[in-house]
Amino acid sequence: MSSSCEALLNALKTCLLESDCVQKHGRLPSECLKQHINELPEACQNLRNATFECKRNMLDMRKRFRGNTVGMDAEKLRAQQAAPSSSPAASG
DSSP: OOTTTHHHHHHHHHHHHHSHHHHTTOOOHHHHHHHOGGGSOHHHHHHHHHHHHHHHHHHOHHHHTTOOHHHHHHHHHHHHHHHHHHHHHHHO
């Protein structure tokens, strides 16, 4: 898979593993994702939709020229999270 969707996919995996569907009910993350989507937190449902859109945009020929904007948003988010820890090195 392209690295543009990697951040979204990792966030979805983490969200699924921390959800009650997996933790309390002992289900597999794939089972929660396919059969118990309504039991997942809203954050996981939003990540699922964003991951779907990112994968779909990878196949859309009209979007290939402009780039995968859904995945780019995830990359920006990851860069912002990493920026506070790397900012002292940049100033020195």
